[in-house]
Amino acid sequence: MKPSQPGKLGVHVAVVGGGVMGAFTAANLLMSGAHVTLYDPHAMGTGPGASVDTGRSFRVHYGQDQQLISMAVHSRRLWSEWSVRLGRPLLHPTGKLLVEHSADRHAFESWQTMRKMGLHAERLGKGRIAEEWPGFVAPNATVDRMGGVLDPEVILKGMSSWLGQAGLERRKEALDIKAKSVRCSLGWKDFDSVVVTTGAWTQRWVQVPMEVTRQQLVYFDATALGDRLMNLPVFSDLQSGFYAIPTVKDGRIKVANHHPGPAGHPDGDSRKVTPEFRTAARAFLAQHLPELANAEEAWEYVCFYSGTADRDFILDRTADGLVVGAGFSGHGFKFGPLIGRLLAQMALKQTLDVDVARFSMHRNALQEESTRLAV
Numbered sequence: 001m002k003p004s005q006p007g008k009l010g011v012h013v014a015v016v017g018g019g020v021m022g023a024f025t026a027a028n029l030l031m032s033g034a035h036v037t038l039y040d041p042h043a044m045g046t047g048p049g050a051s052v053d054t055g056r057s058f059r060v061h062y063g064q065d066q067q068l069i070s071m072a073v074h075s076r077r078l079w080s081e082w083s084v085r086l087g088r089p090l091l092h093p094t095g096k097l098l099v100e101h102s103a104d105r106h107a108f109e110s111w112q113t114m115r116k117m118g119l120h121a122e123r124l125g126k127g128r129i130a131e132e133w134p135g136f137v138a139p140n141a142t143v144d145r146m147g148g149v150l151d152p153e154v155i156l157k158g159m160s161s162w163l164g165q166a167g168l169e170r171r172k173e174a175l176d177i178k179a180k181s182v183r184c185s186l187g188w189k190d191f192d193s194v195v196v197t198t199g200a201w202t203q204r205w206v207q208v209p210m211e212v213t214r215q216q217l218v219y220f221d222a223t224a225l226g227d228r229l230m231n232l233p234v235f236s237d238l239q240s241g242f243y244a245i246p247t248v249k250d251g252r253i254k255v256a257n258h259h260p261g262p263a264g265h266p267d268g269d270s271r272k273v274t275p276e277f278r279t280a281a282r283a284f285l286a287q288h289l290p291e292l293a294n295a296e297e298a299w300e301y302v303c304f305y306s307g308t309a310d311r312d313f314i315l316d317r318t319a320d321g322l323v324v325g326a327g328f329s330g331h332g333f334k335f336g337p338l339i340g341r342l343l344a345q346m347a348l349k350q351t352l353d354v355d356v357a358r359f360s361m362h363r364n365a366l367q368e369e370s371t372r373l374a375v
Contacts, residue, residue: 181194311331
């Protein structure tokens with residue numbers, strides 16, 4: 001679909017928040033013919049938001065959850081379409097390796113469900129793993145062959161350029177928001193609909209039931225792997241919560257933990273990683289890639305999950321009509337093109353591609369004890 005003439009639809013929509021969700025929401029609105037104003041204090045792909053990074057994982061496996069698997073497959077198709085629009089590959093198809101342990105139901109159920117749905121997944125033993133990825137050590141693994149690595153920097157810079165050419169109007173920080181109006185330093189402006197995709201700052205505007213947690217990241221120099229880094233999969237461990245993402249362009253492997261960290265907020269945070277986390281991250285890397293046991297630490301950082309109790313998203317509207325996309329719980333980036341499409345459809349009151357009832361901000365599960373999931 002090519003962008004329509006901005007405003008052709010006769011509808012003006014505000015998108016507050018210019019990360020991956022806001023970018024794709026704005027893009028889908030523009031392609032539908034709406035006029036779009038995007039509010040964000042930072043240029044796209046910069047600033048303290050959760051979308052700023054050098055590598056994010058893409059996976060299809062979600063245990064027995066066929067809806068999320070189907071959504072991930074749908075999103076993968078949309079990533080391919082956006083690769084064509086932006087004129088560059090956005091997904092590096094390395095596959096996703098889920099290390100298995102005894103009594104690990106999630107890995108087995110992921111393989112079983114994907115196979116049942118006609119998707120490419122395998123279970124490999126130690127020998128097959130070492131044969132395909134020399135130097136990688138794991139006793140057994142489920143391999144999601146549809147997985148890979150997304151590059152947020154490339155994606156958001158590309159989207160920024162595309163949106164500018166498509167007629168996006170940009171404004172700086174939103175100071176106040178209502179269901180059909182936004183105030184910035186230039187004053188109030190009225191809209192037919194307003195969409196909020198502000199991540200950790202969402203609760204500034206609407207009281208959604210989510211927590212913001214502090215997540216530590218360590219990037220190790222992996223150039224010692226040479227050409228093998230190109231084919232190395234994203235890999236994770238359900239028991240520990242640790243995962244690793246190889247990023248070929250900078251010769252690094254990012255190691256982090258998907259289990260929710262302590263409560264925090266990006267405003268004013270020092271972004272310092274603790275010595276204990278560094279040690280644990282290095283131990284995880286060394287366990288599976290022993291030759292990197294003494295790899296130099298290239299960079300460290302702290303990002304923030306906006307998480308819900310059940311780790312599902314919030315895709316909903318308030319009683320007065322404000323459209324909200326939030327609570328992406330550390331696994332939302334891969335769904336960016338699809339979530340942007342759904343939020344645009346909600347803003348325009350169109351039929352949705354996906355039933356979003358499970359993503360209601362009022363679901364009972366959001367009042368229960370938090371779930372801990374590994375990527």
